[in-house]
Amino acid sequence: MHSDFILQERIAYFSMEIALQNDIPTYAGGLGVLAGDTLRSGADLELPLVAVSLVSRQGYFRQEIDSSGCQFEKPDAWDPTRYATPLNAKIAVPIEGREVWVRGWLHVLHGYMNGREPVILLDTDLDENSANDRRITDRLYGGDTEYRLKQEIVLGIGGARLLQALGFTIRQYHMNEGHSALLALELLRRHAYLPNEIRNGSSPYDVPRVRSMCNFTTHTPVESGHDKFGYELVQRVLGDFVEIPMLKELGGTDALDMTKLAFELSDYVNGVAKRHAEVSRRFFPGYRVHSVTNGVHPCRWTCPCFVKLYDTHFPGWCHEPELLVRADHVPDAAIWNAHLAARAQLIDQVKAMTGVELHPKIPILGFARRMTAYKRADLLFTDLTRLADIAQQRSFQIVLAGKAHPNDTAGKRLIEALHHHMRDMKGIISMAFLPNYDLDIALTLISGVDVWLNTPLKPLEASGTSGMKAAFNGVPQLGILDGWWIEGCIEGVTGWAIGDSSQSSDNDAASLYDKLENVVLPLYYGYSGNQAEWIAVMKGAISKNASFFNSLRMIRRYATEAYIR
Numbered sequence: 001m002h003s004d005f006i007l008q009e010r011i012a013y014f015s016m017e018i019a020l021q022n023d024i025p026t027y028a029g030g031l032g033v034l035a036g037d038t039l040r041s042g043a044d045l046e047l048p049l050v051a052v053s054l055v056s057r058q059g060y061f062r063q064e065i066d067s068s069g070c071q072f073e074k075p076d077a078w079d080p081t082r083y084a085t086p087l088n089a090k091i092a093v094p095i096e097g098r099e100v101w102v103r104g105w106l107h108v109l110h111g112y113m114n115g116r117e118p119v120i121l122l123d124t125d126l127d128e129n130s131a132n133d134r135r136i137t138d139r140l141y142g143g144d145t146e147y148r149l150k151q152e153i154v155l156g157i158g159g160a161r162l163l164q165a166l167g168f169t170i171r172q173y174h175m176n177e178g179h180s181a182l183l184a185l186e187l188l189r190r191h192a193y194l195p196n197e198i199r200n201g202s203s204p205y206d207v208p209r210v211r212s213m214c215n216f217t218t219h220t221p222v223e224s225g226h227d228k229f230g231y232e233l234v235q236r237v238l239g240d241f242v243e244i245p246m247l248k249e250l251g252g253t254d255a256l257d258m259t260k261l262a263f264e265l266s267d268y269v270n271g272v273a274k275r276h277a278e279v280s281r282r283f284f285p286g287y288r289v290h291s292v293t294n295g296v297h298p299c300r301w302t303c304p305c306f307v308k309l310y311d312t313h314f315p316g317w318c319h320e321p322e323l324l325v326r327a328d329h330v331p332d333a334a335i336w337n338a339h340l341a342a343r344a345q346l347i348d349q350v351k352a353m354t355g356v357e358l359h360p361k362i363p364i365l366g367f368a369r370r371m372t373a374y375k376r377a378d379l380l381f382t383d384l385t386r387l388a389d390i391a392q393q394r395s396f397q398i399v400l401a402g403k404a405h406p407n408d409t410a411g412k413r414l415i416e417a418l419h420h421h422m423r424d425m426k427g428i429i430s431m432a433f434l435p436n437y438d439l440d441i442a443l444t445l446i447s448g449v450d451v452w453l454n455t456p457l458k459p460l461e462a463s464g465t466s467g468m469k470a471a472f473n474g475v476p477q478l479g480i481l482d483g484w485w486i487e488g489c490i491e492g493v494t495g496w497a498i499g500d501s502s503q504s505s506d507n508d509a510a511s512l513y514d515k516l517e518n519v520v521l522p523l524y525y526g527y528s529g530n531q532a533e534w535i536a537v538m539k540g541a542i543s544k545n546a547s548f549f550n551s552l553r554m555i556r557r558y559a560t561e562a563y564i565r
């Protein structure tokens with residue numbers, strides 16, 4: 001069972017969410033997909049990792065949408081016994097003065113070559129625990145602040161303790177976002193000085209030692225993405241796990257800021273794109289912030305027709321996606337036919353899920369993301385008259401998808417607004433909204449559309465990864481210059497920019513319309529009567545972006561810059 005995995009020292013990768021496969025609903029969005037891709041690439045490179053996350057028995061939620069665009073959240077329960085084996089070890093964590101018992105499930109993630117990685121999913125649904133405590137690992141990002149703090153105690157402290165109880169030797173810890181930062185407190189307690197070793201006024205813990213073991217990736221400059229817990233709550237729930245004055249020194253005086261705690265206790269900290277690292281340095285002055293731009297897993301995010309094409313032209317591309325730099329030399333017809341097959345599949349899926357019949361020859365714009373205000377799913381609909389004008393000159397179709405967090409009223413209103421626009425545009429622009437965005441819908445969508453749209457509010461998109469997935473399928477992005485797109489956009493070569501890289505977002509909608517009307521659609525329909533120029537951009541997306549923005553490059557950088565130091 002897990003005994004195969006403890007023979008070697010490992011890097012422990014902690015993440016609140018992780019996208020293992022489509023029918024395991026332990027993820028909510030890009031953060032979880034990135035965690036999954038990191039593990040998949042780790043397996044392909046046979047790097048010794050072990051992932052730790054929560055079992056989230058009720059998943060995130062299954063999205064249903066009524067005809068007016070109102071989102072309903074249904075539980076998305078899954079059965080761990082089908083995908084994982086229960087581990088024998090059992091440990092307890094302190095919550096509200098009680099011992100709450102935690103066990104783990106072992107899911108073995110198989111890479112796309114021969115490698116495997118152990119994933120430990122923490123579970124409090126045990127007979128030893130009270131009815132309430134058994135629910136702590138039920139709902140991903142569910143409940144209130146108190147529920148979240150309890151989950152983070154289980155993840156950080158419970159995860160570290162369970163690894164130890166299982167016999168893992170951990171060489172480095174990697175915190176994927178601040179949710180797991182309490183793990184560093186557990187490490188502090190393991191590296192406390194004896195009373196006679198503490199010099200007057202100095203720390204009772206060997207802080208430099210703990211720092212040398214911890215790595216932290218921050219994922220968002222959006223304030224609500226950083227958990228903060230009031231000290232009254234912390235005192236009540238966590239007690240004196242680490243003395244409150246010490247905690248205030250590490251995690252902030254007003255509230256326990258999990259991002260600050262992770263910054264403070266990690267020697268290696270990084271943002272997920274160059275711009276995001278700069279923005280993080282501004283928000284957290286005084287720390288060294290590296291940048292490792294995100295990437296996506298080559299095979300997970302390439303549709304079967306392109307996999308076949310790449311297998312023919314670039315054997316070994318999954319292990320060495322750099323080979324895709326040669327994509328410029330694949331015959332145009334091969335690229336286009338693969339794309340047509342992917343598009344036909346999307347059109348079928350849209351029909352099956354929504355009844356909407358898209359036209360097979362009219363270009364499709366795609367947009368799918370977590371529905372949250374800063375991602376601005378509605379930017380394209382800022383001026384409906386202008387949008388209709390553009391469509392009447394050169395028609396296009398739109399496919400949308402995305403879930404809003406149950407408490408995100410602005411996000412839910414966005415989904416309603418999109419449904420209204422869909423009705424307003426009837427007869428002018430064919431549009432569909434696919435409910436319950438998940439990994440499989442994402443692959444069908446990003447490979448089957450002609451243009452991938454990305455319209456976040458600067459500088460809030462730390463990286464964004466769906467446009468990278470599109471690139472693997474020869475789909476160029478039309479996007480705001482934020483996150484990874486600042487690095488990935490070569491105008492007219494890999495896709496197109498909306499606006500410029502300045503701070504201002506005032507003219508984003510106008511710029512989007514101008515680009516669509518004057519550049520993107522005319523190119524698609526072929527000024528010169530042939531498609532070669534369009535296909536050249538598809539090839540540019542593959543050769544220049546897929547070859548670089550992949551998770552193998554990303555994890556090789558983590559390995560050489562963070563894990564081995």
Ligand SMILES: *Cc1c(COP(=O)(O)O)cnc(C)c1O
Nearest residue numbers: 029030369438439442464465466
């Ligand atoms: C890739 C992916 C995301 C993240 O997309 P962004 O462009 O980073 O917003 C979210 N959800 C699912 C299901 C995905 O596959």
